[in-house]
Amino acid sequence: MQTDISPLRWRFTSIGAAFALVGIIILIQLVRIQVSPQAEIFRKQRELYSGVWKTIYPQEGKFLTDGGIC
Numbered sequence: 001m002q003t004d005i006s007p008l009r010w011r012f013t014s015i016g017a018a019f020a021l022v023g024i025i026i027l028i029q030l031v032r033i034q035v036s037p038q039a040e041i042f043r044k045q046r047e048l049y050s051g052v053w054k055t056i057y058p059q060e061g062k063f064l065t066d067g068g069i070c
Contacts, residue, residue, distance in 0.1 A: 033039060
């Protein structure tokens, strides 16, 4: 039985565990957002704006440059 873990394997295992932990935290956050009281506000907005198509045309003659709008 080998008890000596190489530094490279230890590093990869640590990084893998960190990524797994971040993924679990993201999933928990998604569930928390779905069941929060504030989620009802977004559900009402979804019903208000469902089926609404709005075409937005850009203003003619205005250009955005690195110096600002000219």
